[in-house]
Amino acid sequence: MQIDRLLQQQGFGTRKGCRNLVRNGRFSIDGEVIDNPFAEIDPTGLKFCVDDREWPYFEKAVILFNKPAGYECSRKPKHHPGIYTLLPPQFVERDIQSVGRLDEDTTGLLILTDDGQLIHALSSPRRKVPKVYRVTLRHPLDEAQVQALLDGVLLNDDPDPAHATAAGIIDSHTLLLTITEGRYHQVKRMLAAVGNRVEALARVAVGGLELPADLPEGQWRWLEAADLERLWSQCP
Numbered sequence: 001m002q003i004d005r006l007l008q009q010q011g012f013g014t015r016k017g018c019r020n021l022v023r024n025g026r027f028s029i030d031g032e033v034i035d036n037p038f039a040e041i042d043p044t045g046l047k048f049c050v051d052d053r054e055w056p057y058f059e060k061a062v063i064l065f066n067k068p069a070g071y072e073c074s075r076k077p078k079h080h081p082g083i084y085t086l087l088p089p090q091f092v093e094r095d096i097q098s099v100g101r102l103d104e105d106t107t108g109l110l111i112l113t114d115d116g117q118l119i120h121a122l123s124s125p126r127r128k129v130p131k132v133y134r135v136t137l138r139h140p141l142d143e144a145q146v147q148a149l150l151d152g153v154l155l156n157d158d159p160d161p162a163h164a165t166a167a168g169i170i171d172s173h174t175l176l177l178t179i180t181e182g183r184y185h186q187v188k189r190m191l192a193a194v195g196n197r198v199e200a201l202a203r204v205a206v207g208g209l210e211l212p213a214d215l216p217e218g219q220w221r222w223l224e225a226a227d228l229e230r231l232w233s234q235c236p
Contacts (some may be wrong), residue, residue, distance in 0.1 A: 025182030070130035073101035108203035128180035136200035
């Protein structure tokens, strides 16, 4: 693949802009500057540098992002900054999208990708991909509330009960809740239906992929082949 085409595919700008980038000595592989934008290189397993920052080549970008509170999962946010302001501009150029959305005040695991098949697979209601939330509550939990969540609760303006597939009490005000749907404000509405109120909400796992304990809020990392296998295994 020509270098200028590769860089465009990886989100570094237009073909013309990528050619200028290379000609200006900003592109290198293994410490060697290559200034011919038309040079052919094999992208398989490639790691290259632009402005001394290393980038791995991925035909499809898939990243895990630890969303902080106070950000909207939108390219056109209305009331708060968008999460895309926290990501490198190359991802915006690649039209990377979040798989589902988290509310402005919800934190935790988001998967973002430009792989349309993966977005569809993880978002499709019939796939029932599990999503796990750590829920901090205003009022003490009891076993009756947990059982009601497992049995299914009715939400306002929705005739079909919403069920938790798992619910475990961590302490008197903290619940670990697993759902396989993605209804509007679902976790908050489910807890309200059993007489409690969500004070803080964090998504800690999606499809068997857990939020790394060492990934700070607002930071991201690439998903590797083993992570993607784990995700696809949840999408029969």
